[in-house]
Amino acid sequence: MKMNEGIEWAIHCCSLLAHLPDDATLPVGALAEFFEVPQAYLAKNLQLLSRAKIVSSAKGPGGGYRLARKAEQISLLDVVQAIDGRDPCFRCSEIRQRGPSAVAASNYRKPCGIARTMLKAEKVWRDELKKVSILDIKELGIQETNPAQARKAEDWLTHVLRFP
Amino acid sequence: MKMNEGIEWAIHCCSLLAHLPDDATLPVGALAEFFEVPQAYLAKNLQLLSRAKIVSSAKGPGGGYRLARKAEQISLLDVVQAIDGRDPCFRCSEIRQRGPSAVAASNYRKPCGIARTMLKAEKVWRDELKKVSILDIKELGIQETNPAQARKAEDWLTHVLRFP
């Protein structure tokens, strides 16, 4: 079980976008430069965030991405599910209904105990991610970023940022 | 993020093996027949369980697999990690150390907040799986299996089971 690499990028991007003034946007190229990741692949992931209404996009010169909602209204779970999909990790193929001990399908109304247990554990995981918002992530980042890096980032932002 | 298909099989197999009398074994062929899954691939997964000391194997005629410990001493997490490995789903590639705002590596001693948050959620998930034992799964199965199926399964077992 391996999580999509783009999830890390997406969260970092959301955290960075949360630092932007209202209505300011950043194009994919700038985000890719800031994180030193492949621009085309990052674009694909931002596209997924756009579909999920987590970020909103603006085309044309001066365009780019910005958060579609306030940072405190975007949970980590939203981002993870936007990139990785909302299907559960564990997939029950109902093998209990196969083999020599199988009985009529009408006897299997409830999901089997194994699936219920696995899905319950996933729900606990999702609930944990739902508790954390992009604003929380942003503030965590501010706390643990040293001043030199913070100023370099701010300088960089002032160079690439463009207001509508 | 998609979980290995073999995990479902492995848990079902452990649950079935928990029904066996002490020292009785089941070969891969019997397990594959019971669940109607490809024998060769199931063998590969049982091999992983064997390496993890969750089941113990016996070669030769009359051999097969049995639980290496008591069912209540095997957690679902043990099985999941035996099949899927113990690496975390979320992998932090430290992209904060890249790009124009990067500073000397010595400034990044703690893992970044995003990684800590994601890994904490995974820990909650693991703790939930650790709470549940194969014995619990077995008893859940007994509760929700209808009598007809239970007898068919028991009949089948008496035909394929062999004692040492």
Added chain:
DNA sequence: GGCAGGTTACTCGGATAGCGATTGTCCGAGTTGATCTGG
């Protein structure tokens, strides 16, 4: 000088290849149990 039209450049969006991990399969190593033979 102001405005309208066209052009240009910049941005996102979806469709398109490449690669690695999961899935699926096979054959050899090892062990047990039965069988056969000789006493």
Added chain:
DNA sequence: CCAGATCAACTCGGACAATCGCTATCCGAGTAACCTGCC
């Protein structure tokens, strides 16, 4: 009839292909700004 060796069948274990999803990329659609020419 019994003991020992041999043999054969059965089992697991690791090494070997095929398929699917993730990774990576490119080109077209759309839009805003700009430039130019005319009024």
